[in-house]
Amino acid sequence: MDSTSHPAPESDTGPVEAEIRSILQVTFSPELLDVSNDSAMHRGHSGDDGTGESHFTVTIVADAFRGVSRLERQRMVNRALGDLPGQRVHALAIKAKAPGEV
Numbered sequence: 001m002d003s004t005s006h007p008a009p010e011s012d013t014g015p016v017e018a019e020i021r022s023i024l025q026v027t028f029s030p031e032l033l034d035v036s037n038d039s040a041m042h043r044g045h046s047g048d049d050g051t052g053e054s055h056f057t058v059t060i061v062a063d064a065f066r067g068v069s070r071l072e073r074q075r076m077v078n079r080a081l082g083d084l085p086g087q088r089v090h091a092l093a094i095k096a097k098a099p100g101e102v
Helices: 016-029 070-081 084-088
Strands: 032-037 055-061 092-097
Touching: 016 032, 016 055, 016 070, 032 092, 070 084, 084 092
Parallel strands: 055 092
Antiparallel strands: 032 055
């Protein structure tokens, strides 16, 4: 069996995950950014489009979130991502914090 017949490891970054990471890096210059693809946990559930990139969790720590409410932080991230949430991404959990917050 040659290596081309094996599926890519789940740790590989897909195009949607890479786009999320790139947009958030450029927009917020975060000191911490973690984009976790949770799609495997939702296989066969509502919103699973079969791409393996339908559900994500974003953890981001950036100065832009200082003095901003939790709701507005989520809105900021969603605005930055444009049509990704709701179009190409079924579910996006956002954990946005300012530096120094627990």
